[in-house]
Structures are given as C-alpha cells and as structure tokens.
Amino acid sequence: DLNQMMTVQYLERxxxxxxxxxxxxxxxxxxxxxxxxxxxxxxxxxxxxxxPLPAGTPSDANCEFFAVTHHRVCSGFNNNWQSHGxxxxxxxxxxxxxxxxFGYPISEEVVENGIVVQYVERxxxxxxxxxxxxxxxxxxxxxxxxxxxxY
Numbered sequence: 769d770l771n772q773m774m775t776v777q778y779l780e781r782x783x784x785x786x787x788x789x790x791x792x793x794x795x796x797x798x799x800x801x802x803x804x805x806x807x808x809x810x811x812x813x814x815x816x817x818x819x820p821l822p823a824g825t826p827s828d829a830n831c832e833f834f835a836v837t838h839h840r841v842c843s844g845f846n847n848n849w850q851s852h853g854x855x856x857x858x859x860x861x862x863x864x865x866x867x868x869x870f871g872y873p874i875s876e877e878v879v880e881n882g883i884v885v886q887y888v889e890r891x892x893x894x895x896x897x898x899x900x901x902x903x904x905x906x907x908x909x910x911x912x913x914x915x916x917x918x919y
Contacts, residue, residue, distance in 0.1 A: 774786060776800070778911045778912070778915040779911045780911050780912045781908065781910060781911050781912075782799050782802065782890070782891070782907070782911045783800035783802055784797055784798075784800075785797065785798050785799070794854070794856050794868065798868070799869065800890065800914075801871060801889045801890055802890060802891065802910035803871065803874065803888050803890055803891045803892050803910065804871075804874055804887075804889050804890075805910075805914065806892060806908075806910050806913070806914070807875065807887050809917075812887070817875040817877070817878040818874065818875045818876075818887070820837065820838030821833070821840065822838070825840065827840075830843055830846070831846060832846055832849075832850075836872050837872045837874055839872070839873040839875060839876060840873065840876065841873045841886065842877065844895060844904065844905050845877065845886050845893045845895070845905060847905075848893060848905040849866055849870055849873075849888070852866065852869055852870070853865025853866040853868060853869045853870075854869050856868070870888045870890050871888050871889025871890040871891075872888065872889055873886060873887070883895065883896070891907045891908065892907065892910060893906075893907065893908075894906050894908055
C-alpha cells in the first residue's frame, strides 16, 4: 500500500519490509500490512465487521477499544494482542511493541469458513478451539497466500 519498490522477504504468516529511510530505528525492518491488504483484496472492507463502531465505545475487562480505527480486540484475541509484540526493550509487552507486530484492529470478530477470525493491520487472527491452549490463536497464512498471488 506504499506504492513504492522495496526489498521484502515473505514468510508463511508475514512479509518483512526493509525501510532504509528508517535506518537506526526499530522500524528499519517492518512487517507488512498483510491483514489490511488481504481484506481489501477480498473486498471485505465493505462488510459489516469492518464498519467502525461509534466513537466513545467503551473498553471493558474483555475488550479494548481503539479510537484510531474504531474497532475492538476482545477475549482471546485481546489476550494474544496484549501478550505479544516486537522487542523494543520496553518493560513487559508495551502497546507500541504490540502495534509493531500486529497493528491496529481493522474489523470486529467474524466467522470465515467456520473459523472465528479478526483482522488487524498486519495479520488475521484465527481461533482454533481444538488446538492445545498455546496454539488456539494463530496468525493466518497471509504471507504464503500473498506470495502465491504475486508469484
């Protein structure tokens, strides 16, 4: 979505992007916005789960509301979002570390092909209830899918 040439490397679930203009910062190598790209390519952004919630929607013990995108992250997806991030040396996992890994939520939860999913800028969270607890929330194979579309 940057409309520029750049050096990238695709992985199963992500795309690394090299940004020499950000040399010396934690963002010199960033993760692509594959969640946003996938949602746009599949024209999901016009569907109900992608429509913004009202400004001032409250956060609660189960859900975190992000005023930037007017979407929430709830339940297991919220726990996953808050407990993972890129390591910038912050105490614990900070919001900026989670944002660098996942980005903001761009949809609410929705069922796709029998799986509960939620789109964030850099990923599609998937809930797999039959997996062991530590593997119930997975990132979609968006890197592989995008690579196959392009090449």
